[in-house]
Amino acid sequence: xxxxxxxxxxxxxxxxxxxxxxxxxxxxxxxxxxxxxxxxxxxxxxxxxxxxxxxxxxxxxxxxxxxxxxxxxxxxxxxxxxxxxxxxxxxxxxxxxxxxxxxxxxxxxxxxxxxxxxxxxxxxxxxxxxxxxxxxxxxxxxxxxxxxxxxxxxxxxxxxxxxxxxxxxxxxxxxxxxxxxxxxxxxxxxxxxxxxxxxxxxxxxxxxxxxxxxxxxxxxxxxxxxxxxxxxxxxxxxxxxxxxxx
Amino acid sequence: xxxxxxxxxxxxxxxxxxxxxxxxxxxxxxxxxxxxxxxxxxxxxxxxxxxxxxxxxxxxxxxxxxxxxxxxxxxxxxxxxxxxxxxxxxxxxxxxxxxxxxxxxxxxxxxxxxxxxxxxxxxxxxxxxxxxxxxxxxxxxxxxxxxxxxxxxxxxxxxxxxxxxxxxxxxxxxxxxxxxxxxxxxxxxxxxxxxxxxxxxxxxxxxxxxxxxxxxxxxxxxxxxxxxxxxxxxxxxxxxxxx
Amino acid sequence: xxxxxxxxxxxxxxxxxxxxxxxxxxxxxxxxxxxxxxxxxxxxxxxxxxxxxxxxxxxxxxxxxxxxxxxx
Numbered sequence: 001x002x003x004x005x006x007x008x009x010x011x012x013x014x015x016x017x018x019x020x021x022x023x024x025x026x027x028x029x030x031x032x033x034x035x036x037x038x039x040x041x042x043x044x045x046x047x048x049x050x051x052x053x054x055x056x057x058x059x060x061x062x063x064x065x066x067x068x069x070x071x072x073x074x075x076x077x078x079x080x081x082x083x084x085x086x087x088x089x090x091x092x093x094x095x096x097x098x099x100x101x102x103x104x105x106x107x108x109x110x111x112x113x114x115x116x117x118x119x120x121x122x123x124x125x126x127x128x129x130x131x132x133x134x135x136x137x138x139x140x141x142x143x144x145x146x147x148x149x150x151x152x153x154x155x156x157x158x159x160x161x162x163x164x165x166x167x168x169x170x171x172x173x174x175x176x177x178x179x180x181x182x183x184x185x186x187x188x189x190x191x192x193x194x195x196x197x198x199x200x201x202x203x204x205x206x207x208x209x210x211x212x213x214x215x216x217x218x219x220x221x222x223x224x225x226x227x228x229x230x231x232x233x234x235x236x237x238x239x240x241x242x243x244x245x246x
Numbered sequence: 247x248x249x250x251x252x253x254x255x256x257x258x259x260x261x262x263x264x265x266x267x268x269x270x271x272x273x274x275x276x277x278x279x280x281x282x283x284x285x286x287x288x289x290x291x292x293x294x295x296x297x298x299x300x301x302x303x304x305x306x307x308x309x310x311x312x313x314x315x316x317x318x319x320x321x322x323x324x325x326x327x328x329x330x331x332x333x334x335x336x337x338x339x340x341x342x343x344x345x346x347x348x349x350x351x352x353x354x355x356x357x358x359x360x361x362x363x364x365x366x367x368x369x370x371x372x373x374x375x376x377x378x379x380x381x382x383x384x385x386x387x388x389x390x391x392x393x394x395x396x397x398x399x400x401x402x403x404x405x406x407x408x409x410x411x412x413x414x415x416x417x418x419x420x421x422x423x424x425x426x427x428x429x430x431x432x433x434x435x436x437x438x439x440x441x442x443x444x445x446x447x448x449x450x451x452x453x454x455x456x457x458x459x460x461x462x463x464x465x466x467x468x469x470x471x472x473x474x475x476x477x478x479x480x481x482x483x484x485x486x487x488x489x
Numbered sequence: 490x491x492x493x494x495x496x497x498x499x500x501x502x503x504x505x506x507x508x509x510x511x512x513x514x515x516x517x518x519x520x521x522x523x524x525x526x527x528x529x530x531x532x533x534x535x536x537x538x539x540x541x542x543x544x545x546x547x548x549x550x551x552x553x554x555x556x557x558x559x560x561x
Contacts, residue, residue: 033519041512042498045491052502059515082481102518110511117504137435144431148422157485158418162432165414165478169436172467176439183446215519222526226533233537242537 032211040204070100075167078160095223101139127181278367318387319448358476373405393451410475417482
């Protein structure tokens, strides 16, 4: 196990090993998202309270899950990079940040759109939406900090520290925003909290969540492999690879 | 008057590590306080900014006392937070430019402790004055009676956390040219819990509720940032100076 | 099937703009990100190949001039 992880830490080995994972991951992502999307849109029953606007859950919740998971993954990669000086971890962190920001944006957008039929306004300072908005700013901060450094190494380390600081703060922010919201808006119902969903409602959701995770891993792997080639372009193994590929 | 007289703090003697740390801490704090007080403009600017921002709101919204009284706690807190943010960029920048920050990094004393001394100096000359000034501006916003003490106390407690968290951002951006806007982008999202409980304390005092819970949470936030922030600041300083 | 007809499906019980815009934004993000990842990979490989070709040409040119000098 450790030997395998150790091998994965080297860009060359990583590039060779992950080549076989790409196609299955992309196929799984496309299949799961298509199946979950069609099921959720056309076959799942409408909610008795919210009607068909309830179907937004099938994109809103996976996007929100991914938005939070990617930030945690980014901080974990930052920790690995800072502690063990594994450059691959930083490459992965750099490549997943824009996707995380995009997912946060989609979660915000779908939440706001969902708010119109449910609350009657485009924006409600709901605890979840507010936390999501703050998460979006945290993503922007990490991406901007990395870009602001002239040296790649400096930007990588600074972004790692900020991601770790952010991940420590996310639970505190979530807790305080929840507390703030209950203080100001008592007894308003939250859109995603549903007591006991029937299986035909939550199964498509499960498919979508799994599909989104597969998509995230597939994108991060593909992009990290490109980044490896870019950064190691003068190494002998990359040259050999290019010669072979001709 | 010889040069020996003008040096008030003696240099730490070698061979006394525990005592040496205390001396280094005090010397760093003392140096930062003296340097800042020599340029009183920089100490007074955040206070003037605070007063100015507070002046803008009655002009921009409405001079009616009942309306102002309802939004006063949040306004005072947000304005104080922005004023503290404004001065944050200078915590490490001057020292980085004249090279004394590198001396700090090379010192045998643990960097987190020395960084904490610099943050303490920043808080003493921005957070604390802002907290003391806030009740005065509260009068101008017709803040209801009975909440003035809580306002000052919550600001004093909260701004210490703000200085600590903000110093992480300041340390991360010392190496970046014109890092001011970037600094606020990094730091403001992290300020939100402090703002919620700080403004909440004042709000609660106005409504006649208990404020101990809010102040306790502010204290807990301060304790947590006291534990974690110095290490993050030290790591960030090393990154910024060594690339 | 939760809907009677295609038009009922498209109308989403009166919530069409909300449901379809949320799904549209998500689909747009997924497509753009997926397409970008593939395009990036193709671009990196193309650049590497171009560089390899250029270096080979330069090496051949250097060899040629070297041979010339030797034969002279």
